[in-house]
Amino acid sequence: MNNLTLEDIARKSGVSRSTVSRVINDHPNVSKAVREHVQEVIRQTGYRPHPAARALVSNRSWTCGLILPRAIPTFFTDPYYPCLIQGISQACSKKNYTFSLFLMENEEDEEQIFSRVSRRGFMDGILFQSYQIGDALLDKLVDSGIPLVILGRPFQNRQVSYVDINNIDSVSKAVQYLLDTGHKRIGTITGPQNTAVGIDRRMGYQQALQRNKIIVNEKLIVEGTFTEESGYWGMKQLLRENPDGVFTASDQMALGAMRAIKEEGLDVPGDISVIGYDDFPMASPAHPALTTLRQPIAQFCFEALKMLISLVEDGLEPYRRVILQSEFVIRDSTRDRS
Amino acid sequence: MNNLTLEDIARKSGVSRSTVSRVINDHPNVSKAVREHVQEVIRQTGYRPHPAARALVSNRSWTCGLILPRAIPTFFTDPYYPCLIQGISQACSKKNYTFSLFLMENEEDEEQIFSRVSRRGFMDGILFQSYQIGDALLDKLVDSGIPLVILGRPFQNRQVSYVDINNIDSVSKAVQYLLDTGHKRIGTITGPQNTAVGIDRRMGYQQALQRNKIIVNEKLIVEGTFTEESGYWGMKQLLRENPDGVFTASDQMALGAMRAIKEEGLDVPGDISVIGYDDFPMASPAHPALTTLRQPIAQFCFEALKMLISLVEDGLEPYRRVILQSEFVIRDSTRDRS
DNA sequence: ATAATGATTGGGAGCGTTCCCAATCCTTTT
């Protein structure tokens, strides 16, 4: 264990505490000779400053928290959360931040997380995955005044900074593509309608139809939960309406939908075209390879952390927002019927 | 933001800093009246102590790190890591610890993580997921003297504390079950043979056969990577040897194996029995429902954290170890052939 | 009533940093 202090290094290198501190923090005004000598001593002793002492005096801990909402039914099966976690981890690593994870599973967790997190001094800021309408914790967090960035848009038009993906637009383009390639009866399996992504992706579907003067048929819309299973059952239901194309709000649901279609003896894309959303690792090795919308997760995470850091350094206001685009990736689960 | 200090609370409640500190830390020797009054003031003001200041003076940060190894090919598809993350998160929450996650993806990460983690004062201890043979970071961590618990057994017989699951024994029992129910040609799809779990589960398979005086046929052993895909291809290969039972080292591979079997026009369990390992969420809704070995992940994580805390509080030695058992869960993918 | 005892309470020191200001040193200019 490393129990050296600044003072120890100062003594060993024959300079003062202040000088060593300056060397460590790359301050100017240290002569080259002294700087190099001190660096050498630090290297040899393996000294590393005490993070808590630093945090105490500088009020920066170089740690940020990621809060994932409670009751994630898909935490184990949907790659979204692992991808997000990896993305944030990478971003933190690049920015030299330590990354603390908070999984919120019940009411008590919520209280505990709040008290753990809302006190500046251990956590420089918080990334909060938007999920359900009316998250009490989110309100408290906003009020607490800790630097906060929402991943995904918040529900109420609150005064918060956030990073989002233009779901409406992206989906609308994908459905437009189905329209342009001669599809006549396009269904959708949506995400949960109490989540922002769920609502927005459905909205994108509707906008595309409306723009083309097509009346939205409620029977061609089924609500899912992002899981493979819900895609399967949703498709079973849609099949009764004889669609020739389906947009599903996640790749997992697209996989489920394809399973249902095949089970019915129909072919993808021969009889029905399927479009997913995410472009997660299982999308391209699927049979047929899935046409989908690629979420720019890595960039998303990076922008979120960048925003958080600017909040930490420059203050909370003005509120910032960044909207990213998903990329439409055409593979083999769609066919031109025109 | 909460910028109150102990001194502020002391002033507001007309007592001294020391008394407030005693109230917060539940020390005895505070009169009931004073204690309640101070608690009321704390409640009203929403005061929370500055964690960095506490950590500085007490040398406890109430934070632990989880390091996940580099190059996890299955991070997004295998539910093991999400489950582990959730388990550790729950355990930390119960023990009032904050949980920092480190994903190691390349050499630089390794160096960075080490320097972030090895300095006591911000991280009370480290949980390290055992993975590949010869992890350089692990060696450095052990040398650094920071409290450390390995998840899974370490390779070299090093002086470290760890928590493991008795893979050899568990698998051996499962294979014994196949033997007892009249299976004659039992194959296995192993995990990677440069991982401890991969090696141990294969060993369990071999031990069961040897105990029953059956010669181990190398052609009935195929190495996989824990993924669905590798289970599929592994099974394709095994099929040439006409097995009537297969043990796969993960549920994912079992799913892949079943896909391959069905594709060949054979039936599970009619023609071939399949046993997986993990009992992750997708095991029971599979068709047929998977017979498997249930990893006690939650308990595993809890024991690991408990061990880590005892290391933090009582010192590193003597080395501790806890071995848990997997539970054999019989469902519909196996059939009695006797 | 007084001494002795134990329960409360308060204040000082210190944890390892950073930051500020004053002191020193070296150049350069006159």
Place this chain on the structure above:
DNA sequence: AAAAGGATTGGGAACGCTCCCAATCATTAT
């Protein structure tokens, strides 16, 4: 050669807490 200026260095104070010891208070026994 002396003064001025900038570059470099050192030391004190502060961050907000815990811990220790001394002081005070209440309670009981003599």
